[in-house]
Amino acid sequence: MSPRVVSDPDEAVAGIEDSSTVLVGGFGMAGMPVTLIDALIRSGASDLTVVSNNAGNGDTGLAALLAAGRVRKVICSFPRQSDSWVFDRLYREGQVELEVVPQGNLAERMRAAGAGIGAFFCPTGVGTPLAEGKETREFNGRIYVLELPISGDVALIAAHTGDRMGNLTYRKTARNFGPVMATAARRTIVEVGRVVEIGAIDPEVVVTPGIYTDTLLDLAAVRKGGS
Amino acid sequence: MSPRVVSDPDEAVAGIEDSSTVLVGGFGMAGMPVTLIDALIRSGASDLTVVSNNAGNGDTGLAALLAAGRVRKVICSFPRQSDSWVFDRLYREGQVELEVVPQGNLAERMRAAGAGIGAFFCPTGVGTPLAEGKETREFNGRIYVLELPISGDVALIAAHTGDRMGNLTYRKTARNFGPVMATAARRTIVEVGRVVEIGAIDPEVVVTPGIYTDTLLDLAAVRKGGS
Amino acid sequence: MSVVEHLDRGPRDKNELAAAIAGDIPHGAYVNLGIGQPTLVADHLVAGSGVVLHTENGMLNMGPAARNDEVDPDLINAGKIPVTELPGASYFHHADSFAMMRGGHLDVCVLGAFQVSEHGDLANWHTGAPGAIPAVGGAMDLAIGAKSVFVMMTLFTKDRIPKLVSACTYPLTGLGCVSRVYTDYATFEVGAAGARVLETFGIALTDLAERLDVELRGHVD
Amino acid sequence: MSVVEHLDRGPRDKNELAAAIAGDIPHGAYVNLGIGQPTLVADHLVAGSGVVLHTENGMLNMGPAARNDEVDPDLINAGKIPVTELPGASYFHHADSFAMMRGGHLDVCVLGAFQVSEHGDLANWHTGAPGAIPAVGGAMDLAIGAKSVFVMMTLFTKDRIPKLVSACTYPLTGLGCVSRVYTDYATFEVGAAGARVLETFGIALTDLAERLDVELRGHVD
Numbered sequence: 074m075s076p077r078v079v080s081d082p083d084e085a086v087a088g089i090e091d092s093s094t095v096l097v098g099g100f101g102m103a104g105m106p107v108t109l110i111d112a113l114i115r116s117g118a119s120d121l122t123v124v125s126n127n128a129g130n131g132d133t134g135l136a137a138l139l140a141a142g143r144v145r146k147v148i149c150s151f152p153r154q155s156d157s158w159v160f161d162r163l164y165r166e167g168q169v170e171l172e173v174v175p176q177g178n179l180a181e182r183m184r185a186a187g188a189g190i191g192a193f194f195c196p197t198g199v200g201t202p203l204a205e206g207k208e209t210r211e212f213n214g215r216i217y218v219l220e221l222p223i224s225g226d227v228a229l230i231a232a233h234t235g236d237r238m239g240n241l242t243y244r245k246t247a248r249n250f251g252p253v254m255a256t257a258a259r260r261t262i263v264e265v266g267r268v269v270e271i272g273a274i275d276p277e278v279v280v281t282p283g284i285y286t287d288t289l290l291d292l293a294a295v296r297k298g299g300s
Numbered sequence: 301m302s303p304r305v306v307s308d309p310d311e312a313v314a315g316i317e318d319s320s321t322v323l324v325g326g327f328g329m330a331g332m333p334v335t336l337i338d339a340l341i342r343s344g345a346s347d348l349t350v351v352s353n354n355a356g357n358g359d360t361g362l363a364a365l366l367a368a369g370r371v372r373k374v375i376c377s378f379p380r381q382s383d384s385w386v387f388d389r390l391y392r393e394g395q396v397e398l399e400v401v402p403q404g405n406l407a408e409r410m411r412a413a414g415a416g417i418g419a420f421f422c423p424t425g426v427g428t429p430l431a432e433g434k435e436t437r438e439f440n441g442r443i444y445v446l447e448l449p450i451s452g453d454v455a456l457i458a459a460h461t462g463d464r465m466g467n468l469t470y471r472k473t474a475r476n477f478g479p480v481m482a483t484a485a486r487r488t489i490v491e492v493g494r495v496v497e498i499g500a501i502d503p504e505v506v507v508t509p510g511i512y513t514d515t516l517l518d519l520a521a522v523r524k525g526g527s
Numbered sequence: 528m529s530v531v532e533h534l535d536r537g538p539r540d541k542n543e544l545a546a547a548i549a550g551d552i553p554h555g556a557y558v559n560l561g562i563g564q565p566t567l568v569a570d571h572l573v574a575g576s577g578v579v580l581h582t583e584n585g586m587l588n589m590g591p592a593a594r595n596d597e598v599d600p601d602l603i604n605a606g607k608i609p610v611t612e613l614p615g616a617s618y619f620h621h622a623d624s625f626a627m628m629r630g631g632h633l634d635v636c637v638l639g640a641f642q643v644s645e646h647g648d649l650a651n652w653h654t655g656a657p658g659a660i661p662a663v664g665g666a667m668d669l670a671i672g673a674k675s676v677f678v679m680m681t682l683f684t685k686d687r688i689p690k691l692v693s694a695c696t697y698p699l700t701g702l703g704c705v706s707r708v709y710t711d712y713a714t715f716e717v718g719a720a721g722a723r724v725l726e727t728f729g730i731a732l733t734d735l736a737e738r739l740d741v742e743l744r745g746h747v748d
Numbered sequence: 749m750s751v752v753e754h755l756d757r758g759p760r761d762k763n764e765l766a767a768a769i770a771g772d773i774p775h776g777a778y779v780n781l782g783i784g785q786p787t788l789v790a791d792h793l794v795a796g797s798g799v800v801l802h803t804e805n806g807m808l809n810m811g812p813a814a815r816n817d818e819v820d821p822d823l824i825n826a827g828k829i830p831v832t833e834l835p836g837a838s839y840f841h842h843a844d845s846f847a848m849m850r851g852g853h854l855d856v857c858v859l860g861a862f863q864v865s866e867h868g869d870l871a872n873w874h875t876g877a878p879g880a881i882p883a884v885g886g887a888m889d890l891a892i893g894a895k896s897v898f899v900m901m902t903l904f905t906k907d908r909i910p911k912l913v914s915a916c917t918y919p920l921t922g923l924g925c926v927s928r929v930y931t932d933y934a935t936f937e938v939g940a941a942g943a944r945v946l947e948t949f950g951i952a953l954t955d956l957a958e959r960l961d962v963e964l965r966g967h968v969d
Contacts, residue, residue, distance in 0.1 A: 102828075150883070152882075153882075165879070171881070175885075175888040175889055176885050177804075180841075180846050181415070181417075187632075188625075188626030188630045189629035191442065192437075192439055194417060195850075196417075196892050199922075200869075201923075202874075212448070213418075215418065217417075242504065245503075246806050246824055250841070253841055253842055256630060271615040272615060275505075277472075277505065278504065284581075284632050301777070302776055330584075330601050380659075380662035388660060391660055392658070398660070400662065402663050402667040403625065404628065404668035407624075408622055414847060416847070416849075416851040416893070417850075422629075424629060424671055427648075427702035429653075430663065467838055472599065473584050476620065477620070480620055480621055483847070483848075503837040507620070509848070510808065511808060
């Protein structure tokens with residue numbers, strides 16, 4: 074199905090249920106779907122598992138979602154940052170669970186979910202606390218750890234341009250987790266800087282094919298106050 | 301290292317040793333590195349294992365390599381075609397070994413080799429003769445087969461444009477196996493329609509980053525008789 | 528649900544089958560059409576169906592076969608036939624293309640078959656004949672890679688042996704993967720609960736049941 | 749090979765360390781510089797070195813830190829600092845970026861460390877302090893993902909405890925992954941065969957050996 078194209082952030086995130094696993098794109102602020110996260114907070118959805126590289130910084134975005142008490146568990150590679158005070162407090166108070174995953178495993182485990190891989194043997198983390206209790210096996214003289222896919226009920230990502238078929242392009246290092254998360258969730262919601270007509274994106278430069286896009290939030294229309 | 305840029309096909313393939321595993325790009329004739337295959341035949345390298353989607357057709361390209369008696373084993377998804385008489389004869393005479401691999405497994409196993417994955421559990425082929433003797437395991441109620449990476453000593457692929465850092469773009473469905481094979485071989489040799497200066501390819505549209513390219517054969521220069 | 532018996536006509540030809548399948552593909556679906564007869568389905572997808580065709584050699588929104596000067600050797604389908612590109616197309620490499628398929632992102636896949644079992648097992652890659660050279664291509668990936676797998680085939684071989692069977696005797700392509708079988712004489716649902724007839728063409732249900740060695744659900748003798 | 753003792757000078761400062769590492773990076777290498785001090789190495793790579801910098805958040809041929817109006821929020825390095833793009837750059841997503849790393853395609857990775865063992869084990873992600881919130885980022889992937897992993901660190905903690913050890917006491921980042929350790933007082937080779945001193949700075953080899961609880965190969969008392 075071609076994606077729904079909407080200009081109302083609340084409409085974009087409507088239907089995200091309590092207890093969902095939500096994949097949230099971005100690395101630092103690059104590629105962070107801030108408009109969708111704000112709408113998710115307004116939606117009231119709670120008991121969420123959030124999968125994202127970081128666990129929020131400052132008081133906005135993911136940090137605000139955490140502060141609002143909507144997150145049961147965070148799966149991320151790097152929760153502790155100089156300005157991750159919201160997460161730090163909730164974690165120390167036992168208000169939020171944490172699964173720390175090496176960044177490459179985070180990406181590859183979501184890629185596996187999107188690609189139909191049941192599990193994979195991975196070279197990262199062997200002999201470290203993050204592999205404790207996990208199955209290991211030797212192939213060709215090297216030891217690997219068995220890792221399982223991470224899939225989402227919903228992915229919230231940001232892209233640069235999207236056409237009305239949902240084909241997406243990204244910009245510079247804001248690409249990061251977006252293309253992987255788009256494949257790993259049952260429903261992918263994308264905020265884009267601009268929506269263009271079908272045919273306006275060169276088929277050779279599409280990064281996320283439209284098959285992965287379910288809802289497209291047109292930020293240009295949001296700025297204009299809807300359309 | 302930036303790739304060597306050469307205009308002589310024989311120089312491009314020099315150093316491919318007997319008993320090498322050679323990944324050969326292309327699906328049908330689209331993306332087939334015909335100039336490099338011809339040079340590989342002239343090089344005399346023998347006892348090769350060839351990994352490619354097909355096992356040659358007509359009397360040129362891979363079929364000619366097979367006819368010259370240089371191939372010990374073929375790993376492919378679809379050897380039998382209406383015009384694969386060279387392979388068919390050699391196979392029936394017991395002159396060449398065959399490993400048939402589902403097309404998606406062929407791609408994913410090479411991707412695994414390039415990505416440092418030790419093995420992966422795959423949904424394709426469960427319960428079929430191609431999974432016989434392979435380990436299976438259930439995850440989330442679905443059965444998967446354990447598949448191992450396929451890596452190459454050399455990859456021979458074709459791309460559309462390459463810059464002098466080895467960044468590559470492809471054209472339409474000629475992209476097929478090229479980007480995957482480029483990651484899966486210790487040495488990747490690429491024939492490109494044209495070589496451009498560094499900076500001439502938009503960083504957003506690079507499909508194969510230069511890190512994967514070792515040798516770039518400039519077909520435009522080959523046509524001009526070398527430069 | 529009662530079975531519709533079309534007795535005022537003969538069995539369906541391949542174009543009628545293709546049209547029937549096209550009619551059952553939901554609006555806006557992402558669809559892969561297997562090599563051979565399934566490609567005929569494309570001709571019957573009406574404009575505005577919003578159906579997007581995937582070809583496993585790395586493309587979404589594939590257009591019709593190329594004609595004359597549209598032919599471009601870099602633009603072919605999985606059957607290696609020159610095709611065209613529709614607006615909104617995209618290209619990707621083989622690993623991404625099969626990840627799309629194996630990850631369950633396609634809605635419908637239409638395949639030919641040598642045999643389909645009442646439980647949805649598929650045999651379509653190898654006759655098992657001694658000396659035959661095995662060649663699987665993308666068949667096993669397609670079989671397990673779509674939300675719904677439709678088979679399009681004649682119900683009987685030239686020797687009048689049924690191809691819908693209680694258990695496949697040919698080497699399997701996939702287990703329990705087919706949900707619907709479109710044949711000249713009838714359309715079936717297959718799966719864990721067994722086979723059920725939806726429609727017949729040019730044959731009465733009772734006659735059909737006699738010619739098959741398969742228990743048909745919902746069919747009362 | 750005899751050890752070079754530089755006794756006419758003090759220990760190296762971080763810029764000297766960075767310069768030494770830059771000098772040991774082969775021409776044209778693909779290199780990832782870890783967050784923090786290792787990024788200083790970039791300042792010492794001479795023009796024409798052909799070194800291509802990888803940043804694991806999805807870019808090859810990263811340029812220097814962005815200044816003034818070069819700052820682009822969409823263009824940052826793994827430390828989330830705005831950077832620039834050099835001609836011949838390319839962008840890719842996180843799975844492709846870590847596939848590049850974990851597949852062993854990078855030549856050199858330079859990392860900071862809390863501890864390195866004589867056998868090349870690395871501890872650089874977690875002090876193991878009770879109550880510390882664990883945060884690994886890409887450290888474990890970087891540790892196992894390059895053909896050579898160089899560590900850049902001070903040889904002693906502020907409490908003068910050696911960070912080159914016989915066995916790490918901090919939680920491990922990777923096993924046997926480090927090949928060379930650049931410190932203020934000395935450069936070491938580490939690995940399966942144990943630690944070996946290559947050069948010392950402002951300290952005699954015998955004094956260095958006394959301050960470490962590690963057997964130094966090639967060091968004769």
